[in-house]
Amino acid sequence: MSDSPNESWLVRASTIRLLWRVSIVVLALTVLAQLVVKMKGYFGIDEWFAFAAIFGFLACLAMVLVAKFLAIFLKRDENYYNDGLDDD
Amino acid sequence: MTELLSPALILVVSALLTGILRGHWRAALILLAPIVTLWAVWQVPDGVMATVSFLGYEIEPVEGSALRRLFATIFAIMAFAGGLYAFRHARWYELAAAQAYAAGAIGVCFAGDLITMFIYWEMMALFSTIIVWCGGTPAARAAGIRYAIMHLLGGIILKVGIEGVAVHTGSINIQPMLASNFDTWMLLIGILINAAAPPVSAWLADAYPESSPTGSVFLSAFTTKTAVLALILLFPGEPILIWIGLYMVMYGIIYALLENDARRILAYSIVNQVGFMVCAIGIGTQTALNGAAGHAFAHIIYKALLFMSAGVVIYRTGKTKCTDLGGLYRTMPLTTICGIIGALAISGFPLTSGFVTKTLVSQAAVDQSLMLVYFLLAAASAGVFLHAGIKFPWFVFFQRDSGMRPKDAPWNMAAAMVFLSLLCILIGVFPTLFYQLLPYPVDYQPYTAGKVVFYLQLLLFSGLAFFLLLPLMRRTRTISLDTDWIWRVALSGAANKLAKLFSDLGIRIEAQSSARLIRLRDYTGQFFGTHSKHKDSQDGHPFRSQPIGQTALWIAVLLSAYVLVYYL
Numbered sequence A: 001m002s003d004s005p006n007e008s009w010l011v012r013a014s015t016i017r018l019l020w021r022v023s024i025v026v027l028a029l030t031v032l033a034q035l036v037v038k039m040k041g042y043f044g045i046d047e048w049f050a051f052a053a054i055f056g057f058l059a060c061l062a063m064v065l066v067a068k069f070l071a072i073f074l075k076r077d078e079n080y081y082n083d084g085l086d087d088d
Numbered sequence B: 001m002t003e004l005l006s007p008a009l010i011l012v013v014s015a016l017l018t019g020i021l022r023g024h025w026r027a028a029l030i031l032l033a034p035i036v037t038l039w040a041v042w043q044v045p046d047g048v049m050a051t052v053s054f055l056g057y058e059i060e061p062v063e064g065s066a067l068r069r070l071f072a073t074i075f076a077i078m079a080f081a082g083g084l085y086a087f088r089h090a091r092w093y094e095l096a097a098a099q100a101y102a103a104g105a106i107g108v109c110f111a112g113d114l115i116t117m118f119i120y121w122e123m124m125a126l127f128s129t130i131i132v133w134c135g136g137t138p139a140a141r142a143a144g145i146r147y148a149i150m151h152l153l154g155g156i157i158l159k160v161g162i163e164g165v166a167v168h169t170g171s172i173n174i175q176p177m178l179a180s181n182f183d184t185w186m187l188l189i190g191i192l193i194n195a196a197a198p199p200v201s202a203w204l205a206d207a208y209p210e211s212s213p214t215g216s217v218f219l220s221a222f223t224t225k226t227a228v229l230a231l232i233l234l235f236p237g238e239p240i241l242i243w244i245g246l247y248m249v250m251y252g253i254i255y256a257l258l259e260n261d262a263r264r265i266l267a268y269s270i271v272n273q274v275g276f277m278v279c280a281i282g283i284g285t286q287t288a289l290n291g292a293a294g295h296a297f298a299h300i301i302y303k304a305l306l307f308m309s310a311g312v313v314i315y316r317t318g319k320t321k322c323t324d325l326g327g328l329y330r331t332m333p334l335t336t337i338c339g340i341i342g343a344l345a346i347s348g349f350p351l352t353s354g355f356v357t358k359t360l361v362s363q364a365a366v367d368q369s370l371m372l373v374y375f376l377l378a379a380a381s382a383g384v385f386l387h388a389g390i391k392f393p394w395f396v397f398f399q400r401d402s403g404m405r406p407k408d409a410p411w412n413m414a415a416a417m418v419f420l421s422l423l424c425i426l427i428g429v430f431p432t433l434f435y436q437l438l439p440y441p442v443d444y445q446p447y448t449a450g451k452v453v454f455y456l457q458l459l460l461f462s463g464l465a466f467f468l469l470l471p472l473m474r475r476t477r478t479i480s481l482d483t484d485w486i487w488r489v490a491l492s493g494a495a496n497k498l499a500k501l502f503s504d505l506g507i508r509i510e511a512q513s514s515a516r517l518i519r520l521r522d523y524t525g526q527f528f529g530t531h532s533k534h535k536d537s538q539d540g541h542p543f544r545s546q547p548i549g550q551t552a553l554w555i556a557v558l559l560s561a562y563v564l565v566y567y568l
Helices: A013-036 A051-074 A082-087 B008-018 B023-041 B066-086 B092-110 B114-133 B138-169 B182-194 B202-210 B215-221 B223-234 B240-258 B262-283 B286-317 B333-347 B353-367 B371-397 B411-429 B431-435 B449-468 B484-528 B541-567
Strands: A075-077 B052-054 B057-059 B478-480
Touching: A013 A051, A013 B449, A051 A075, A051 B240, A051 B371, A051 B449, A051 B478, B008 B023, B008 B092, B023 B066, B023 B092, B057 B114, B066 B092, B066 B215, B066 B223, B066 B286, B066 B411, B092 B114, B092 B215, B092 B223, B114 B138, B114 B202, B114 B215, B114 B223, B138 B182, B138 B202, B182 B223, B202 B215, B202 B262, B202 B484, B215 B262, B215 B286, B223 B262, B223 B286, B240 B262, B240 B371, B240 B478, B262 B286, B262 B353, B262 B371, B286 B333, B286 B353, B286 B371, B286 B411, B286 B431, B333 B353, B333 B371, B333 B411, B353 B371, B353 B411, B353 B431, B353 B449, B371 B449, B411 B431, B484 B541
Parallel strands: none
Antiparallel strands: A075 B478, B052 B057
């Protein structure tokens, strides 16, 4: 990913750096917004500071890891079922 | 007389005419028929319009209510948007089948009794199978047959349930019930098969991605959502649906995360989204049923939009695998933007349709103090952003540069995508307008500062998780096994073994019987003195015909076993 001028602007290293910085600022702002906005918790813990951020992140981490674990048993080559079909 | 005619019949006529008309006339028909249908849908008043007696049953071909009109409206809108998307590219028989399929869905919406519902239900099974076959490849043919078997099986189970309810209660009325006896369980299972509920969720991701780029747009809209409507009408508040729904939500996410085929990712996310609706129906309060109906409406729009953007990519590049795609935003900006709008809507971002309908379902869980359900749905919302909201557009339009520079969408496909994108945003920005269409009065405000901040945190941090975990999500050229492995591999393998066993047995029996015949002939020869006892006298015609007949029989048995196994 060099800064070659022929490349699309979106994949330039400088753009990607900028995107990461902007994203981190936006992420921080959504959490800091809780200082101003009163979060109405329904079950107690969802009122905590940055609860949704941490919950969302951990939920995704858990789902990716579960998927990775199940992949050990479930993943097969993409032609697994097609073998018989090629004889058509 | 006219009160006996369902609005669905307009699309039936249009489907029949599609094969006859040519050129501009056909295009006009395909675009206008859904609009006329939409008008007719809104002419249906509340209540049963008329009844006819048939074999001692009171048939109610047309029954109206806000809920029924809501579903029929979105089906008519989809017939229009799908028609606009497809009419220049799909073959005429795919277009005709799509209209008949939509007619079946709208017919189910207005069916006042179980028999009418069943007829339109089977009509959908029939014409959706044809759409799968229109994929045109050997894989599509095989998937279509598996799809047909699954839906015919579901139809039989549904029929058993209907018969049971009719015989034991004497009524074929569509009315709320609980799964409390054999009949109602059969009814529930028959409907759930169409909703792609466990353990047979696999049919959806098996069949839809094999259809043509235009066909999958139609397939994504009708079958599962009519099942949702049927569940709302027949089983609101059935507690087991909460857990079935939650299972579907998680199943969809996990399988979509493992998947490499772009349209199969979207297919798994249908199961995930229908899971939200099924869960809401299980909760069963007015807010929950509003949420289920509203979410079905919003879902049909953004899921069709996502399938449209995937369809354009396949139409232009011929590729569907994430491992082959990437970097297409350079030359397909409109398709990319529409795909992203669909992705944001399915993730339930504020200002999109998904936000104003999905939060209704969560609110229903809160109202009933279902804490576990609420948090699992919140986790699933994060997971939706992960698997459909970012994964789909990222791997198709961004990630690496695949080197492909395809043209953007043809004008009609672009128009259909822009139309649905606008609907996604319109519903998201003006929720109160949309809430008026829902079956029950809505006392709910989606845009409170607290809720918006909660969902922004939840979704944006899921996005962060995606990019941090990207090394774990490298695409591989693989598929994931599902319960359909049982009938596609285990059962068919067992049947093959059985066939081999029979054929071996046949050969042995044949050998034994010829030996016996020789003995018999020698014996009779001895008796009548017509043949000598010589070993070389085996070629007598009357004695050879029987083993040949047996061989033919065994070949027939084998062939039937083979045909059966092959199509499973």
